[in-house]
Every structure is written in C-alpha cells, then in structure tokens.
Amino acid sequence: MPDKTPKAVDLAVIGSGPGGYRAAVLGALRGLSVVIIEKAEWGGCCLNRGCVPKKAWYHTARLVASQSRFADRGLEGRLSARMDQAWIHQRSVVERIRNSYQDYLHHLKVATLTGHARFQDSHTLVVATQDDEHTVAARHIIIATGAHSHVPAPFKAVPGRVLTSDMLFDAPPPPGDRVAMIGSGVVATEFAFIFSQMGKEVTWLARSAMLRRLNFSRPALSALRDALSARGVTLQSGVTFDSVEVHDDGVTLGLAGDKTVTVDWVCLGTGRIPHTEGLALEAAGVETDEAGFVRRDGHLRTTADTVYAIGDVASHWMTANHALSDATVAIQNILTGNTRQQDAGQVPVVVYSALELARLGLDEDTAEDAGHEPAVGFAAFETSPCALGQDDTAGFVRLIADMDTAALLGGEITGAQAGELIHLLSLAPDRETALAWIARGRFNHPARAEEVLNAVETLAGKWGLRESIFGTGICTRG
Incomplete structure (x- = not known):
C-alpha cells in the first residue's frame, strides 16, 4: 500500500485490524479526514493470522465432518483434507480480502502510512517508516494495536515444532500428523476440531475446563463436548505441564505424575497479551492497567481525552466482534461528544467448533x-x-x-x-x-x-x- 503523509487530520488510527480498519472507514464515511497507520501486515491479526483464515479452515472442516450423512442423501465417495493445500487456499483468501481492504481505503481517500507509530503528545504521532519519520497531528487518535500470542512457561515458541496460533499462518504447516493442542479457550476449542477433520491425530491438553471463562450454559457445553467426542476429540483438563523437550523429530511434553506425551508438533491456544510496546503511551497521558490493557471509560476514552482505545488492546473479551463494535461506538462518540456507552456484554461471542x-x-x-x-x-x-x-x-x-x-x-x-x-x-x-x-x-x-x-x-x-x-x-x- 503506498504511503501518503497527511499534514493534519481529524482522526488518526493506529492499527489496521478489524477495529482499526472499521474506525477508519466509518470515520471517512462520516466526513472525517483520516489517516490509518500499520507497522506490519495490513489487516492485522484477524485477517492475516486469526478469524479470517481460521474461518476458511473451519468451512473445510465442516465439509469433511458432514460426510457422515452423505450415504442417506444418495451421495457416494469420501472426502479427506490436506492441511498443506488448505494453508495455500486460506492464504489466497487473505490476499484477496487484503487487496479489497486497501482498495476501499483508497476509494474513501483515507491516508495510509506503513510504519511504527509512537505518541509525541495526545494530539501528535511520530511514525517511523522504512525510510523516514513523519509527524501526524490529529484532533483525535484511536489506539487499535490488538494483541499478540501468550506463550506460558514451560513452553517456548519454536518454528516448526511449538507454534503459537499466530505462527500457524506464517508458514506452511509442519510435517507430521500427531498434534498437541494446548489450551481450553475459544482458539484451542476451534483448532482441536479443525485439526481433527484435516487428518491430524489431536491430543488436546489444558489446565482448565473448556471455555470456562465464557457464560455458555451447561446444555450448550455438553452438546459441544458430545459433538467433539463424536469426532474423536476429547479435552484432557487439569493438566500440569512440567517440561517441553524439542528434538529433531518431534516434541515431548512432560506432565505431572511422570507422564509424557510425544507428538510431531504443538499448537498453543493459550491466550493473548495486549500490544502496546513502543507506543510511548506516557507521552500522551494514556495509562494501562495491571494486566497491560489500555485504561478507558464507558465511552472508550483513555485517560487522555482526545485518545480512544478499541479492541484487544483495551478489552478483556479479545474478539474481532468487540473490536468492530468498539470502532462504531468510538466514532460516534468522537462525532457527538461522547453520547454513547459501550455495552460489551451485548456483543456476540461465537465459537466455531464441532458445534x-x-x-x-x-x-x-x-x-x-x-x-x-x-x-x-x-x-x-x-x-x-x-x-x-x-x-x-x-x-x-x-x-x-x-x-x-x-x-x-x-x-x-x-x-x-x-x-x-x-x-x-x-x-x-x-x-x-x-x-x-x-x-x-x-x-x-x-x-x-x-x-x-x-x-x-x-x-x-x-x-x-x-x-x-x-x-x-x-x-x-x-
């Protein structure tokens, strides 16, 4: 995407994930002059390493799973999924969507900068691009920098062997069909099913019960467990990880009680950490809480009145749905003088798994x-x-x-x-x-x-x- 350096704008958005992109688009549609800044890949985690490519894989997994009913419908034959080809397919989907995003930003005359933004004060950003530094003045600024994968001890990310969910989409999947899925949240629950339908032998391990932080009813969770079990996927919860040994042909996990599990590779679905590194938030008077999330009020304003924070960087929910909703609320408040409160509990939470x-x-x-x-x-x-x-x-x-x-x-x-x-x-x-x-x-x-x-x-x-x-x-x- 070509860089364009604005002199001054109504709104500057840091981050081009679902929240940042929507904020930029909605701001432009409502008549604001907008610049959006991205230091890495346009579209952020959701497009490049999250919900979009994962949803493409999920559709493949559902197609494979549905074949248990083929015979009754007069359909013959068997489906099998190749994860390496599925990886190529999701990459082509991502590239098409990214091009569409960029074209629409250009159509709306949203200025773009590729580089790392840091605050100079609550109205000014310094953006370090590949060749230079640019100063952007804005009446309002939205922080939409998202989050990155959490790697808990004793795990360490190792390309090809111990992968975070982000790394899963950075390179074609490792060889080998034995996969350990670690974690009990949404990401782990989704990938445990997806991998199982792509021909992988899944060992699903976690410290906690499945989806324990979400308020799904017991009947809903029971139905999901039954659906996963029918596909040969069962969570082993209450697991304590003592050691992780990476060797030439796989990974051995040491569990409490002198138990071991050996697999070809490991995928971590162990949560995410808000990403604020290098933003120089203190220069703008923006504070973070004890967990690292940007502090904000019900109108999504930070401790600096002209700066708002949306999505994973400020929300314990950490879903694209919440980022998109936050963007709508933030833009309305910028335009109307903070007339709308966010009600995060009324934003849908969805799990795409066996059910x-x-x-x-x-x-x-x-x-x-x-x-x-x-x-x-x-x-x-x-x-x-x-x-x-x-x-x-x-x-x-x-x-x-x-x-x-x-x-x-x-x-x-x-x-x-x-x-x-x-x-x-x-x-x-x-x-x-x-x-x-x-x-x-x-x-x-x-x-x-x-x-x-x-x-x-x-x-x-x-x-x-x-x-x-x-x-x-x-x-x-x-």
Missing part, C-alpha cells in the same frame, strides 16, 4: 445477580423443517428476558449457523424492544431463523408477556 456456540448478554445467574427476574424461552432445532432437511438437528435457541419489562437480557444459540443467527438478537435499538422486533419480523420458510421467532413466541406465552411483546389487540385467554 457452533453463540451468545450475548446475561445468562440466568448473572441476570438474577443484576436484580432481574429471568424468564426463559426455548426452541430446539430437532423439529425445525430446515434443520431436518439438512440432517443437522443438534442445538437450540435459548432466550432470557426480564419478567417485568420483557426486555431481552441475553440469548444463546447452539448448532449450525449459530454465528449467523445470533445477530437477530442485537439489531433492535435497545433491549426493551428487541423481542417485539423479532416477533413482528418477516421470516423465510423453511429457515433456522424461524426457531428464534419460535423461542420468542414460547417465552411470551409461557410467562404472560404477550402484550409486552406482541402489542395490544391480542387474545388474552388461557
């Missing part, structure tokens, strides 16, 4: 803790005409509403296309009207989305919320 899990908002326990009396609406895919036609009936829709106001407090969807369906719960302007919006919507038939409508209708009927959700003029008998 898709998606949720937002509160669960029953957190709803009660917040002083609500929760009402539950439920619909299963096992009777969905669409799901039956797809031979994929696992999963359900589960909605949590407030008994007094019929406000949508939270929702959970498990099963195929859960990551697409969850958006239906976030489109209304507020929680109070969300269920009414769904109830009055127009739906395609047959479609999985109809089960969201069914869950709303079940909730309204079961808990006496018909008038609040459907409006006046309804039958109130029995």
Whole structure:
C-alpha cells in the first residue's frame, strides 16, 4: 500500500485490524479526514493470522465432518483434507480480502502510512517508516494495536515444532500428523476440531475446563463436548505441564505424575497479551492497567481525552466482534461528544467448533445477580423443517428476558449457523424492544431463523408477556 503523509487530520488510527480498519472507514464515511497507520501486515491479526483464515479452515472442516450423512442423501465417495493445500487456499483468501481492504481505503481517500507509530503528545504521532519519520497531528487518535500470542512457561515458541496460533499462518504447516493442542479457550476449542477433520491425530491438553471463562450454559457445553467426542476429540483438563523437550523429530511434553506425551508438533491456544510496546503511551497521558490493557471509560476514552482505545488492546473479551463494535461506538462518540456507552456484554461471542456456540448478554445467574427476574424461552432445532432437511438437528435457541419489562437480557444459540443467527438478537435499538422486533419480523420458510421467532413466541406465552411483546389487540385467554 503506498504511503501518503497527511499534514493534519481529524482522526488518526493506529492499527489496521478489524477495529482499526472499521474506525477508519466509518470515520471517512462520516466526513472525517483520516489517516490509518500499520507497522506490519495490513489487516492485522484477524485477517492475516486469526478469524479470517481460521474461518476458511473451519468451512473445510465442516465439509469433511458432514460426510457422515452423505450415504442417506444418495451421495457416494469420501472426502479427506490436506492441511498443506488448505494453508495455500486460506492464504489466497487473505490476499484477496487484503487487496479489497486497501482498495476501499483508497476509494474513501483515507491516508495510509506503513510504519511504527509512537505518541509525541495526545494530539501528535511520530511514525517511523522504512525510510523516514513523519509527524501526524490529529484532533483525535484511536489506539487499535490488538494483541499478540501468550506463550506460558514451560513452553517456548519454536518454528516448526511449538507454534503459537499466530505462527500457524506464517508458514506452511509442519510435517507430521500427531498434534498437541494446548489450551481450553475459544482458539484451542476451534483448532482441536479443525485439526481433527484435516487428518491430524489431536491430543488436546489444558489446565482448565473448556471455555470456562465464557457464560455458555451447561446444555450448550455438553452438546459441544458430545459433538467433539463424536469426532474423536476429547479435552484432557487439569493438566500440569512440567517440561517441553524439542528434538529433531518431534516434541515431548512432560506432565505431572511422570507422564509424557510425544507428538510431531504443538499448537498453543493459550491466550493473548495486549500490544502496546513502543507506543510511548506516557507521552500522551494514556495509562494501562495491571494486566497491560489500555485504561478507558464507558465511552472508550483513555485517560487522555482526545485518545480512544478499541479492541484487544483495551478489552478483556479479545474478539474481532468487540473490536468492530468498539470502532462504531468510538466514532460516534468522537462525532457527538461522547453520547454513547459501550455495552460489551451485548456483543456476540461465537465459537466455531464441532458445534457452533453463540451468545450475548446475561445468562440466568448473572441476570438474577443484576436484580432481574429471568424468564426463559426455548426452541430446539430437532423439529425445525430446515434443520431436518439438512440432517443437522443438534442445538437450540435459548432466550432470557426480564419478567417485568420483557426486555431481552441475553440469548444463546447452539448448532449450525449459530454465528449467523445470533445477530437477530442485537439489531433492535435497545433491549426493551428487541423481542417485539423479532416477533413482528418477516421470516423465510423453511429457515433456522424461524426457531428464534419460535423461542420468542414460547417465552411470551409461557410467562404472560404477550402484550409486552406482541402489542395490544391480542387474545388474552388461557
């Protein structure tokens, strides 16, 4: 991407990942003069080493997994996946998207700089490019520098043997089919499934239980465990790692109790660390917390009034969804003088594994803790005409509403296309009207989305919320 050095702009964005890119685009569309600065690969981690290439691999894995139902559909033959070719395919997808990103920035007249940015003060950045240093003055600055992989002891990253999830996309996959997946969070849960469908013999090890930091319900987690088990993937949790020995033909993991596991290579899905190195935040009066995240208020402002922080560098959620939502909130606050609070809990969280899990908002326990009396609406895919036609009936829709106001407090969807369906719960302007919006919507038939409508209708009927959700003029008998 060609560098263009602006004299002064309304907005400077540091980082071109999903949050930074969206902030730059949205700012330009709203009439701001914008410069975006990237020190490495345009598109950030999400595009180059995260959700985009991983989603390409996930689609391949789902195709392979679906063949268990081929015979009943009159389909013959067997599919097998080659990870080396899948790696080449995802790289071509990434390059096409990156070119599209860059073309759109150019179309919107967003100025671009390739280099490392550091603060001179809360309105000024110094950008060190390959050949020179540039000074950029901006009325507002957004920090969107993301995060990098955490490598816990006793592990050390070793190319070809011990890979972080970032390294997995930097070079073609190592030889060998025995893979140890380390970690119990979203990344590890997704890759354990993906690797298993790409012909790898997966040993999945972690200190903690699967997805323990996310508020998915027990039925959702149980359904995912069953789906993974059906694919031969089981998490061994409660594991303590004593040693890691890298040798010429593999890696030996020493576990507590004198146990050992030998594999061809290891993939670490062990969390991420906010990336603030070299930004000189102190020069702008921007503070970080004890975990290294940039401090910000509910409007996403940092401790410097003209500087905002979005995405992984400031959010414990560390998802592209939160980065994108943060960008929208930050731009609105820059334009309107801080009129919108971010509600991170209302941003969808999605896991793409043997079964898709998606949720937002509160669960029953957190709803009660917040002083609500929760009402539950439920619909299963096992009777969905669409799901039956797809031979994929696992999963359900589960909605949590407030008994007094019929406000949508939270929702959970498990099963195929859960990551697409969850958006239906976030489109209304507020929680109070969300269920009414769904109830009055127009739906395609047959479609999985109809089960969201069914869950709303079940909730309204079961808990006496018909008038609040459907409006006046309804039958109130029995």
